[in-house]
Amino acid sequence: MTRVLLIEDDPAVRRGVTLGQQRRGHRTEAVATGEDGLEALTASPPDIVLLDLMLPGMSGLEVCRRIREISQVPIVILSARSDDVDVVVGLEAGADDYIVKPASDEVIEARMRAVMRRLAPTQPDPPDGGRTVHGDLEIDRAALRVRKHGKNLTLAPSELKLLLFLSAWPDRTFSRQELLEQVWEHSFYGDARLVDACVMRLRAGTEDDPRNPRYIQTVRGFGYRFGPL
The missing domain is CATH 3.40.50.2300 (Response regulator)
Structure with missing residues (x-):
């Protein structure tokens, strides 16, 4: 219930x-x-x-x-x-x-x-038992935990799910529509705003300089990708 x-x-x-x-x-x-x-x-x-x-x-x-x-x-x-x-x-x-x-x-x-829905979409099994390290960012999929500089980050469910999805496919670019379908599991008109707002919040929590993101990168005119610089 x-x-x-x-x-x-x-x-x-x-x-x-x-x-x-x-x-x-x-x-x-x-x-x-x-x-x-x-x-x-x-x-x-x-x-x-x-x-x-x-x-x-x-x-x-x-x-x-x-x-x-x-x-x-x-x-x-x-x-x-x-x-x-x-x-x-x-x-x-x-x-x-x-x-x-x-x-x-x-x-x-x-x-x-x-x-x-808390489970991430179908994706390849990550190495190291579900724990990956990208510079100063550590993502533990099994524990649903993200750390930066060794400290736990507090992320909303949608932010965590977006990060888990993008980081499972490093350097692959996803359109906003694809992210809506994979992360939010729906595709209503105008909901690209969900993706953009969630990316802004995610950057605020994970980036040293959200205006010059290192992890969640914008591919202008298309969407976003996870690609640590």
Whole structure:
């Protein structure tokens, strides 16, 4: 049974999403404010958070940032805002996916399942029992752990999955569409923003100078590749 924390101030949306989740066998706790959401997350950690951006008091973006300070639980934003700026800002705050409301129960369920899949896509068995070293970056696939200069890095699930996938194919360039299908397991119009925002967050966590990345390199006009310089 998946434990879902829904943070949504609209009573009608809150009821509708909760009923949809319950019909699929999920245990859902629904709260109306960001403050109550943070309290609920601390008291009983969920498997995934569904988060509205337009909340009274503490905004959804601030809630997202605060969750990321204490937890790597998957976060899916539910918002009526669909502008590119809103989507990118939400993703940069630490969310793993972004769904524009109104959305059907089927769409929410599919996107939740995609975000929660932790196993990396099919890829060749890496050497050294799943542990590879690239300069000052150490990737341990078996432990799902990344270290830099010997210190553990805290990465969101989507960031970790993207790094695991790209580093399994060093020097191979993947388009944004290919990364959407392999890492996020869906291909909705406009979702290239997911890839770009996740790359920005990943660089911020793994690079000494994110503006001049050493590991996650941009191939202009096409996509990204992992190629330690």
